[in-house]
Amino acid sequence: MPAIDVNDLHKHYGENRAVDGVSFHVDEGEVYALLGHNGAGKSTAVEILEGHRELTSGSVSVLGFNPAKAQREFRDRIGVVLQTSGVENEFTVREVVDLYATAYRSRRTLDEVVELVGLVEKVDERVGSLSGGQRRRVDLALGIVGRPDLLFLDEPTTGFDPSARRKSWDLIEGLCDDGVTVLLTTHYLDEAEHLADRVGVLASGKMIAEGTPAQLIEGISGTVVSFMLPDSIETADATSTFGPVLGAEVRISGRLVEATVDRATEVVHRATGWAIENGVELDSLRVARASLEDVFLQLTEQTEGEQ
Amino acid sequence: MSSFPSNLSMVARQTRYQLKYFTRVPVALFFTIILPLVMLVLFNALFGDNVIETDQGDWPVRQFYTGGLAAYTAVSATFSNLANMVPIRRDEGVLKRWRSTPLPTWVYIAGFICSAIVIAFIGAMLMLTVGVVFYDLSIEWAKMPAAAVTFLVGVGAFAALGMALASIIKTASSASAAANATILPLAFISDVFVATDGDSALTTIANIFPLKPFVNAFQDCFNPFVEAPAFDWGSLAFVAAWGLVGLGIAMKKFTWEPSGAGPRGRRAARAAATADG
Numbered sequence: 001m002p003a004i005d006v007n008d009l010h011k012h013y014g015e016n017r018a019v020d021g022v023s024f025h026v027d028e029g030e031v032y033a034l035l036g037h038n039g040a041g042k043s044t045a046v047e048i049l050e051g052h053r054e055l056t057s058g059s060v061s062v063l064g065f066n067p068a069k070a071q072r073e074f075r076d077r078i079g080v081v082l083q084t085s086g087v088e089n090e091f092t093v094r095e096v097v098d099l100y101a102t103a104y105r106s107r108r109t110l111d112e113v114v115e116l117v118g119l120v121e122k123v124d125e126r127v128g129s130l131s132g133g134q135r136r137r138v139d140l141a142l143g144i145v146g147r148p149d150l151l152f153l154d155e156p157t158t159g160f161d162p163s164a165r166r167k168s169w170d171l172i173e174g175l176c177d178d179g180v181t182v183l184l185t186t187h188y189l190d191e192a193e194h195l196a197d198r199v200g201v202l203a204s205g206k207m208i209a210e211g212t213p214a215q216l217i218e219g220i221s222g223t224v225v226s227f228m229l230p231d232s233i234e235t236a237d238a239t240s241t242f243g244p245v246l247g248a249e250v251r252i253s254g255r256l257v258e259a260t261v262d263r264a265t266e267v268v269h270r271a272t273g274w275a276i277e278n279g280v281e282l283d284s285l286r287v288a289r290a291s292l293e294d295v296f297l298q299l300t301e302q303t304e305g306e307q
Numbered sequence: 308m309s310s311f312p313s314n315l316s317m318v319a320r321q322t323r324y325q326l327k328y329f330t331r332v333p334v335a336l337f338f339t340i341i342l343p344l345v346m347l348v349l350f351n352a353l354f355g356d357n358v359i360e361t362d363q364g365d366w367p368v369r370q371f372y373t374g375g376l377a378a379y380t381a382v383s384a385t386f387s388n389l390a391n392m393v394p395i396r397r398d399e400g401v402l403k404r405w406r407s408t409p410l411p412t413w414v415y416i417a418g419f420i421c422s423a424i425v426i427a428f429i430g431a432m433l434m435l436t437v438g439v440v441f442y443d444l445s446i447e448w449a450k451m452p453a454a455a456v457t458f459l460v461g462v463g464a465f466a467a468l469g470m471a472l473a474s475i476i477k478t479a480s481s482a483s484a485a486a487n488a489t490i491l492p493l494a495f496i497s498d499v500f501v502a503t504d505g506d507s508a509l510t511t512i513a514n515i516f517p518l519k520p521f522v523n524a525f526q527d528c529f530n531p532f533v534e535a536p537a538f539d540w541g542s543l544a545f546v547a548a549w550g551l552v553g554l555g556i557a558m559k560k561f562t563w564e565p566s567g568a569g570p571r572g573r574r575a576a577r578a579a580a581t582a583d584g
Contacts, residue, residue, distance in 0.1 A: 086400025
């Protein structure tokens with residue numbers, strides 16, 4: 001039996017279909033990432049699975065329970081790291097960990113928890129005096145103190161600096177090695193690519209793609225050619241200049257020119273030929289395999305284009 | 308696997324936790340315990356030598372103040388305290404976090420309420436002790452059972468009303484304003500700070516609400532002209548009825564989600580759905 005089984009899940013608020021017919025399953029011990037923009041329906045879907053919201057239609061089963069009934073036995077086996085974190089700021093890390101631990105039947109010790117989340121040095125400091133990243137680790141500590149079989153992580157590293165994100169990933173990977181099932185939501189593609197066994201891409205409440213990170217990248221044809229816009233060309237003219245040269249649709253972000261193409265050798269040949277002819281240098285010329293980010297951009301653009 | 312702890316030990320632990328929490332919020336401690344004591348000292352310094360004339364004889368104002376302010380402390384520890392603190396915890400997301408744990412939700416609420424009652428008890432005892440030591444408050448033991456019962460009915464009812472207010476009003480800032488806006492004007496016409504005239508329009512208004520009946524019933528337990536056992540069953544029933552209404556509202560309307568996150572109505576729903584991911 002899968003740890004999470006979701007069938008044709010709908011959550012409507014009046015006319016708004018926050019979740020619009022989503023189905024997926026997460027196997028035991030698997031790390032599954034729901035990927036999507038803000039407002040794609042990730043948190044709504046996860047909050048239904050956690051038992052915080054009721055579904056409009058469809059069916060969900062989490063560890064064999066119906067989360068809407070929210071039995072105590074169910075909550076005893078899940079760990080929840082919410083996006084909007086609220087911890088008792090006036091208490092020390094030691095006090096909140098001890099306090100929340102008492103709600104569960106099976107508990108990690110304080111030492112074990114602070115060791116796992118890297119808060120050993122902060123154990124006697126008040127939560128209110130910690131930095132944002134440290135507080136997020138308190139959230140994580142409270143999520144794992146009851147030795148959950150299933151851990152929900154709702155955007156666990158949003159707002160982190162790159163090094164703090166790396167550390168959190170190591171931590172989450174460490175937990176996964178214990179056989180914990182993880183349902184992760186994120187809008188960071190590298191996070192999903194790094195942590196998840198499988199990824200589901202949500203856009204406008206619908207699941208638009210699903211698979212392992214490698215499968216998703218395979219599924220998209222093409223190679224990404226990119227370079228910095230030469231100073232002699234205005235940003236406004238970039239598309240009209242390079243569109244014909246590359247023979248593909250050009251994406252501009254800042255001064256970075258990007259195109260996803262099928263025959264990279266040819267395209268690079270044309271681009272460099274154009275550059276030599278015009279006596280300009282294409283800085284940071286790069287040819288790379290499409291990343292999950294490109295998959296994501298392509299998929300979500302398609303979906304938004306259809307609407 | 309071990310079993311869950313017993314309900315009693317969980318409620319006791321939650322109560323201790325809320326009490327510890329309370330002592331770490333200096334502003335709550337000040338408004339609930341210290342301010343009424345300051346009022347007691349001030350009012351006695353200003354008006355303590357006055358007397359209230361009753362049918363049976365003269366009643367020194369200082370005895371009137373102690374009983375009234377002790378009752379007021381109990382109300383501020385339950386009604387104002389809960390109406391302030393519960394929405395703050397809700398806005399912080401603390402309530403939602405607890406709801407994600409296997410702790411039964413009623414245990415969390417019970418901890419909140421029991422802690423408020425303990426604070427009310429400590430505050431009232433402190434007030435009465437100061438009254439006895441400095442302001443000639445007379446304690447007649449025959450009336451103490453009535454005082455205890457009145458106190459319990461009062462704190463129970465006002466705790467329920469505090470939870471009701473916390474349930475109706477969604478944000479912490481407006482809940483705090485609403486708690487003060489209801490209880491302060493009412494206190495002025497309910498014999499807490501000043502004795503009111505027996506049959507003025509203000510008294511009629513005050514008698515619609517539960518504060519004056521509770522304050523008067525509690526004051527009677529320390530009024531030398533009221534015969535023991537000093538039970539005022541009518542007032543107690545009236546206060547208890549208000550408490551039951553509050554309980555009903557709280558049970559129907561209580562929310563765990565921070566304000567804004569729980570969609571209400573169409574526009575709010577749309578806003579909430581767009582805001583979250």
